Amino acid sequence: MDILRISDLRIGFTIHGLARDVVKGVSLRVPAGKTVALVGESGSGKSVISQAIMGLLPRAGGITGGEILFRDPQAPETVVDIATLPAEGKGIRALRGGRIGMIFQEPMSSLSPVHTIGNQIEEALLLHRPMPKPEARELIEAMLKRVGFKNPKRAFGLYSFELSGGLRQRAMLAMALICQPALLIADEPTTALDVTIQAQVLDLMRDLQAEMGMAILLITHDLGVVANMADEVVVIFHGEIMERGTVEDIFRRPRHPYLKALLDASPHFDMQDGERLVALREARPRPAVAAPPPKPAADAAPLLSVRGLHKTYVTGSRSFFGKGNQTSVKAVNDVGFDIRRGECLGLVGESGCGKTTVSKIIMRAVTPDSGEVIFDDGRERVDVLGLEGEDLRKFRPRVQMIFQDPVSSLSPRMTVMNILREPLVIHGRGDQAGQDERVRTLMQDVGLDMRFLNRYPHSFSGGQRQRIGIARALALDPDLIICDEPVSALDVSVQAQILNLLKDLQAERGLTFLFISHNLAVVNYMADRIAVMANGRIVELAPRHALFDRPAHPYTRALLRSVPFADLDRRLDFKLAAPGGASDDSHWDKAFKAGPDEGALTHLPLGDGHFVLARPNADMRELVP
Template identity: 70%
Template sequence: MQDVGRAIRPETRPPGTDGLRTDVLRTDVLRIEDLHLSFATHGQLTEVVKGISLRVPAGKTVALVGESGSGKTVISQAVMGLLPRNGVIEAGRILFADPAKAGAGVDIATLPRDGRAIRKLRGGRIGMIFQEPMSSLSPVHTIGNQIEEALQLHQRKPRREARRVTEHMLGLVGFRDPHRSYDQYPFELSGGLRQRAMLAMALICQPALLIADEPTTALDVTIQAQVLKLMKQLQAEMGMAILLITHDLGVVANMADEVVVVYRGQVMEAGTVDDVFRRPQHPYLKALLKASPDFDMKPGERLVALREVAPVLPQSLARREITANTPPLLSVRNLRKSYGAKNNRVVAVEDVSFDVARGQCLGLVGESGSGKTTVGHMLMRSRSADAGSVVFNDGTGPVDVLALGEAQLRAFRPRMQMIFQDPVSSLSPRMTVLDIIREPMIIQNRLSDTEQKRRAMELMECVGLDPRFLSRYPHSFSGGQRQRIGIARALALNPDLIICDEPVSALDVSVQAQVLNLLKDLQSSLGLTYFFISHNLAVVHYMAARIAVMARGRLVEIGPREAIFTRPAHPYTRTLLKAVPLPDLDRRLDFASCVPTGGASDPASWPEEFRPAAPGRLGLIDLGGGHCVLADAGCTARDLTAA
């Protein structure tokens, strides 16, 4: 890889060389040269990293970009000395040069995996933020204990001094009350705070190199913006280098100085962030850029998936005809849900009302904890509502979903199905794909065994999977394939409405484009109706004709897609839009203003029109064209437009 410009993957590369000038080499904290990694399975070696070379200069951020399975995480594990036991470094060097120590660096590839040398580097001079903070933090130890443990392993300090340093680091990464947070457990923290705790643990020893493996994948846009801003600030203060592993090109555009694009264990293209975004050369990089949804897409424009799925529609699934003046398929009014003891109730959903038109997609966006998923589960009756009504009307007569008895609800279930957020945990590992797709038909006593198997085969073709895979188990499929199995299961009973709860949040951008295109094709071909829940505004912009925005349990704005994205009225909606990292170097995030100090959903940061002092004064104000915003009932549309 060259120190300036870009490098397109050559057919051959001389071992141990990367074309860097000697004066540049002295500034590199990490340099990987012609790395070959393999895994031993059933007595054979399978190569997964095939001669990758890259560098991470001191004080700079290098982004390692690619799909799942491209080798990104394996490379980070090799740098940290955390390869699985069956992982083998067959060739190449991993050179780490600590700026705090003069002289030659160390080749991590040659260090014993459990030796003292690598343990001294790991967590001390090289820190790492893992992708999933909940599974990376011990549930039985406090946040303070876990961060302090990392400090004591590398810098022995008296107990009181160690706690002081730990609380100081918690304050640096944005905990409002470090002293109290020290004694909290991971389950008591939100996803954003858990990720901040991971950041504190990685930085407590002030490392020279920070490896961030998908640090913001599962976070809302506002929390993501806060974490990215924090990483930039701490990098400037500590002068550390960052190796950022991600598939989000918006994050890359806002964070990286240099970019390395990998595919199936090989470098496809590398160079400065300006070169990679403004002058992409390799077809794979161009395809990744086209697969990312953005706000500039025109109506009807499709994402360009790397591997398109062409649905073969089952003959047994009926297409719904949509006529003019059809009543809404779903009408929700004054929905309410609260949790907790009688004297300490927490309101999760408050006075939520909306309609979902037949054959359309309504998108629901908001931060984690805003009540989005709770609304979806109340529509499905998997959670009970405290108050409100949910009326389903497919043309055969209105059905009050919340009033259905047990037998009636069982008979109604096929008309409304759900696609879940996590394609791994939502599929039973003990069931074959055939059993998973047949299960709804068996429960509802639909079709004979032969017809069920035939429909399962049709549904596999419908979602772009080979019917011969029906005898396999979920673990043998990729994340995108598992999500398509979930879609097939949701279609098994030929529903009218599908609730999509963050269906692509766990997927790479290329696989995400594939699944989104499939959902749109199914909607147009079968006349399906979607209620699409997501925190990704670009995805909702691509999928939904109407969009509802939720904050702290209430709908704060609802309207047509164009109105929400071009004329947002509520300050919360505006903040969400400002916090979206776009894969565009000319529209980078303004970290100084994109997220208010108290958080996007903090009413204290909103103008007075949107936070009336008297309780009960809030109401939806019609701005025209089906665009409504939650504000003081005494305000007019002109007042709010001016605000």
């Protein structure tokens, strides 16, 4: 029996008086108890279809044809055509949140910051199943326990901003499932999550699906998630279905060129040295560049040396008399590494491990409690943390940053021309004519059209906005660029373009990168060496091949076990991935945990530049497979 059957669905939007079709005759089905994945790039119409099913289309949008038939297993003889229901009528309100649940892509903006998690779930429950509040609370706490909250009574009274990304997504899942829906729509439910938390959330969805017998419509662009979760797959492009079939057919026998291109655009661990990602559509051709700068000598000093960084944050409140409930958190704990000129050092780890704090310390946006950062370009040796006033202002162009979210890092009130000129104006680089010429060169460097210079950021796609961010980072010819999750918000196709662009720029200009990410496949593609960070410390540091071939630390192994492959022959074992999270050291061998008698943990050499954080007396031959 099909819970949902969509036939020849057409959805149009009217913008500035112009009508435009965004979904063009889509047909798909979701059988009872099965998971159907709807796969495609941003702008392909995936989320619009989910909004139509929930009756949540924006005012400018409307269903112009076709039907959305919903058959409730509790009343199988009754079929409801959602497409014909009034937008805010009783019919759609009874289905939405009751018989059809939805998990949204960004839990922070989907949860109210002024109501507790328990209040929000209670509202959804009582709207569809009126009952006494004590009984409702009992049901809600049971559901919070089922979705993985260790202390449901405490979780009931917490606010969304007090939860991590993974726990917020679990709260969203509890809210979507509290009325035991027949159909769950999951719109990019794990895009913003670490691989270990993603594995836990996906495992939870599978368990609850088996327990409650519900159907799932999974909307995603991550083909690794699709291979591990879906029974059937529907591939959509610009509002039209390109290919559909069982998960076996889609991955083993792809036929449509678009599907094959999506599979080729995803970074994976089997890529050879020098192999490039194949972008679905290449960016504008970039101008030919003169010979790259010579490589530094093997014995040259590192461009950046970081030693003994510590940073502690104090959370909680103090009363007027000095008492209070304050706790200190060691965000960075004795972190040190070198970055050689011309190399890309990857820094990976779960959210909250301290990666971004380290980058902010290097950028002088955060002051550490102790430690040193030395910048050596071969001409002078600079103590970065000791710089003040004019010396600091002069140094800033040497280190630039590409941010995670291109939307919030670009001013919506400035044109592209002003955004790219701003660093040149601030640092007094050239006159206006020279600055304008430099901006045009930057646009060419990142493959953007000159006609875009007078546009504002909101008129660009995510990939184009990230290119503007890269151009801004290049404006002052920096020696080091810190890339903080630069592709985590992008589709695989756009991600391939941006990663190839960064590799090309590195080769042409001899750039040095600190590349921060929680996507191990992306780091594997970009980095020469990789540092793995957990609980504020670097637990393993190794050349790329050594880390993936011979991971030594249990945290690194847990991260690698949690990566979903777009390969049916390498299914993810969700139960094995990372119970309690990879950074939960209760699962680690005692050789990797500090003991009262063995002394402090130290970085033990394993050969060829491979180091692991362990007890000084640990025998690595017994522990490393």
